[in-house]
Amino acid sequence: MAEAKHHQSNFKGWLFKWTNYLKGYQKRWFVLQNGLLSYYRNQAEMAHTCRGTINLANAIIHTEDSTTIVISNGGAQTFHLKAGSEVERQKWIMALEMAKSEAKKMLRDESDEEEVQQPDRAELTMMLHTLSAKLEDLHTCNDLIARHGLALTKTLSELESAHSAAEAAANLKPVQERATLFRITSNAMINACNEFYELSQSQGRRWQRTIQHEHERRLKYEEMVEQLAKNVVSLENKARMSLSGHPVRGSDSEEDEFLDAFEHQVEERELTVALPHGNDMMHRRTDSMESYPDVSSESESENSLNEARVYTSKTSPKKGSHREHQRTASQDKIRMPKSLSTDSHGSDSSIPGRRKRRKRIPDKPNISLNLWSFMKNAIGKELSKIAMPVNFNEPLSMLQRIMEEFEYSEILDQAARCSDSCEQMAWVAAFTVSAYATTLFRASKPFNPMLGETFEFDRMDDLGWKGISEQVSHHPPMLAMHVDGREWSTWQEFTMTTKFRGRYLQIVPMGIAHLVFHKSGNHYTWRKVTTTVNNIIVGKLWVDNHGEMDITNHHNGDKCHLKYSAYSYFSRENPRKVTGVVTDVSGSAKWVLTGTWDNKMEGAQIIHVEESNKGKPVFETGPHKTMWKVRPPPPGAERVYFFSQLATEMNEPEEGVAPTDSRLRPDQRMMEDGRWDEANRMKLRLEEKQREVRKQREGEAERAKAEGRENEPYKPTWFRKERDPTTGALIHIFNKQYWECKQRQDWQRCPDIFL
Structure with missing residues (x-):
């Protein structure tokens, strides 16, 4: 029990957890991190399988005797734990209370941050209206600059074409007026650009923070959902296989551990969610039906992996009824995809002269692999x-x-x-x-x-x-x-x-x-x-x-x-x-x-x-x-x-x-x-x-290079390398000789590659 390690609100160590009336308290490895208390059968399981997790933000922590700790999460989850000594229990109590306090603070911070960063609809509408108005000012200034610039260019041309000093003096005043108008509209354009830039920059920084916040939340939720999928589908798969009388996965100790966890969840009326393409055990059977996602082509109601399935148990079910429920779920999950076509494919042996082809190959052996x-x-x-x-x-x-x-x-x-x-x-x-x-x-x-x-x-x-x-x-x-x-x-x-x-x-x-x-x-x-x-x-x-x-x-x-x-x-x-x-x-x-x-x-x-x-x-x-x-x-x-x-x-x-x-x-x-x-x-x-x-081929190439002669590279038997006239790439094109050689049964050119 002395293996517990403490760092601020993070804590790891061995505790005894109540499983059921048959086995009582069992030794488990607990990890307290980020306001979550999780447990595993041993330390090695931390890499792939979590047995259970409770959030301490709204949990109630109390003690019953010198070594017992009870953690309850609003009645939905309850962990009954025992430490090896009163001193060790006190260390866990301190770590749990600190983690609970920090978890509550994180919830308040997230709530405050959402209030600051989540604008309401009226504010969003006003901001878009302001940006649109500024953009419209830019369009107006652009039109004015184009109009006054054209007029200024025209008057300058008239000034250049003047034949006398008097005519030039007469054209000078319109030039000054046009230049003044052009300068005014240019200044207005610069001011409008500055205003639009400042507004878009300030709002851009705000929206960038908001988007970053949403991105981080999405990543966190994705990670949570993925971990939930791993844990829950693992539990569902093991429940289906074990309770239907076909324990084909893992060792006896792993199945006992699963039954402990499953009975614990049933007693506490926990919610079980099966998500698409969930994960199961590290030592998986690559040759079993479980290696593939379940798909139904016809209806969503028959597709247990294209939508989440939720099972809730308001009261602890009887053992027999629960096992029957699991067996039904198992039958639903291995349902093969229904066809949208009744056409068949392959040779029809009923036609005279047509070859009869096989309909099946030997079943694959039931071999597992890590x-x-x-x-x-x-x-x-x-x-x-x-x-x-x-x-x-x-x-x-x-x-x-x-x-x-x-x-x-x-x-x-x-x-x-x-x-x-x-x-x-x-x-x-x-x-x-x-x-x-x-x-x-x-x-x-x-x-x-x-x-x-x-x-x-x-x-x-x-x-x-x-x-x-x-x-x-x-x-x-x-x-x-x-x-x-x-x-x-x-x-x-x-x-x-x-x-x-x-x-x-x-x-x-x-x-x-x-x-x-x-x-x-x-x-x-x-x-x-x-x-x-x-x-x-x-x-x-x-x-x-x-x-x-x-x-x-x-x-x-x-x-x-x-x-x-x-x-x-x-x-x-x-x-x-x-x-x-x-x-x-x-x-x-x-x-x-x-x-x-x-x-x-x-x-x-x-x-x-x-x-x-x-x-x-x-x-x-x-x-x-x-x-x-x-x-x-x-x-x-x-x-x-x-x-x-x-x-x-x-x-x-x-x-x-x-x-x-x-x-x-x-x-x-x-x-x-x-x-x-x-x-x-x-x-x-x-x-x-x-x-x-x-x-041997590489050795021959080296000898040819040393002797100064050209080495002939490997050439395929039935294809030759040519430049494709359509794409311009060098590709291998069929030389059209295979079927002729097959008809004559002339295979002299074929290399010896098999034993």
């Missing part, structure tokens, strides 16, 4: 240079993941049938948005392809397209892809920068995507937006796509500007919102787009444009049409990495593919089969082989 123990040394480093275990992966390579962008390829088929280029642009924009639908639940990392690794996907018979992708560079990691449809072709060179920032992982895509329609010749290009994976260390992983995207039709100058709104706790906008406007070469708006990247996109043709009072355009549109709707995931998707049907079919073994195809990669196949330990060992062997090959 993310922090691995990722703490990766902060600020390039993620592609860190050897990561397959536990963080999904059994698909990046070459396959990039091909998933054609999950909704029927949108491009629809766009190809459009005769109006602006309408076609709207369909293309909807297609670019649909590529992000699979990222909602897919927070796992795809396998980094080996240099020379390929993936081909021939779906011409059922989906109307076929594609080939290849890893064309290893440092920096870069892949090239080319896909041909019946009426369109698309290609891109994809690389990205990834930075781990502690709480989130940010992925910034590089490169430009191209799309050409064969019939019209319309050539579109765009860049992808930023993807952020949140709660990397603590909490549920959830993905957000945000930024701005510009799509350009290089054939006729049409453009589309899309805005992906970033998620915010405090935003009133719908999460994952996407808006856009299609304009022609003259800049006239022709189509508007609105929707979300996880649900659907709608478009409407603009009939008329008007200017609003604020100077912003107001669009009168025709009827809205749905241009894309998300398809529901297959049943039990949470057990198979949330793969769509197309993703499930991608890694299915297939004969006749190149020996470098991702489906033949052994570590990825082992992971899909559930043999993760073997997959990790195989992954290390493959990476070591790749490093050896790279060393």
Whole structure:
């Protein structure tokens, strides 16, 4: 008990806290700071899990005997504590009383500051009226100076053109009068400028202080809400799992501690709030359903993570009824998103001659992993240079993941049938948005392809397209892809920068995507937006796509500007919102787009444009049409990495593919089969082989340099580097030889990259 440390109103140390009648008083670590008394199971928990907090500003502190301290917060919370000795109890009492006094003073100061800095509506109106009047004076002076300056210039010209001294003397008086008027108006202008400057400067300083004050308050509230989300959702998750009879998280001692805290809250009728994307334990299960945010596409009432849920207990419920309530809450939270479309995707095996593709992959094993123990040394480093275990992966390579962008390829088929280029642009924009639908639940990392690794996907018979992708560079990691449809072709060179920032992982895509329609010749290009994976260390992983995207039709100058709104706790906008406007070469708006990247996109043709009072355009549109709707995931998707049907079919073994195809990669196949330990060992062997090959290539380059001869750099097998005539950049273009080699089964040019 002698570990308590005292510094003004801050205090730390061990106390015994009453938990329940079964366990009585339990030893806990208490921290008194900034008027808040918080407790933890031990000191290590301070980094991630707070067991409870009470605000001392309005709390009542009293003692019952020589070692007991009772702290009550208006009946909503009560801490029954015991110190190791009377001396130690007295130290805590002094620290608590001092903290309470300072907390009250802070509340009074904040209240006074708000009164000083929060102007009323009348004062604001008066200030704006005064500034407007001063600005109007400036406009008036400006007009007068222009008028008198023009008159002065005219009279000076007449004076210069005088032919005699008498004529010049006659013109001198008007010049003096004009100069006097010009001087008077100039002085008036200077005075008006000074008055406007002084007024705006004084008011500006005041508003700057007010804005700074509001900014600081917002940051404080955000921090409080984030901490509340961590604590409360952790409590809710553990309650749901433990009280439903499935204690899958943590040790027995952690579950006992949770039950103590939960029973304590129920007895004191505390308020429990579940906020969006809350946090849970440090040792989290990356492969469980809890790793992903809960989403419902249909209604807000079914979306437990898009709105706050509040449970209040006016009286202590019975054990059985409470457990039933928790079980119901659990069932609500794992509800899968409902579909807005009944369309299916994939091959139809009922059609004669069409290949029957698999409907499911093996369920992923139930393996837990401590993310922090691995990722703490990766902060600020390039993620592609860190050897990561397959536990963080999904059994698909990046070459396959990039091909998933054609999950909704029927949108491009629809766009190809459009005769109006602006309408076609709207369909293309909807297609670019649909590529992000699979990222909602897919927070796992795809396998980094080996240099020379390929993936081909021939779906011409059922989906109307076929594609080939290849890893064309290893440092920096870069892949090239080319896909041909019946009426369109698309290609891109994809690389990205990834930075781990502690709480989130940010992925910034590089490169430009191209799309050409064969019939019209319309050539579109765009860049992808930023993807952020949140709660990397603590909490549920959830993905957000945000930024701005510009799509350009290089054939006729049409453009589309899309805005992906970033998620915010405090935003009133719908999460994952996407808006856009299609304009022609003259800049006239022709189509508007609105929707979300996880649900659907709608478009409407603009009939008329008007200017609003604020100077912003107001669009009168025709009827809205749905241009894309998300398809529901297959049943039990949470057990198979949330793969769509197309993703499930991608890694299915297939004969006749190149020996470098991702489906033949052994570590990825082992992971899909559930043999993760073997997959990790195989992954290390493959990476070591790749490093050896790279060393040999670098050694050959050094020898060539020493011998004065030119070293031939690495060249991809199916792509060649050329200058793009549209953008002027050097990119990898498909050499159109893969499908011919596949038909002949000629794979001599393929490198040996797998074991």
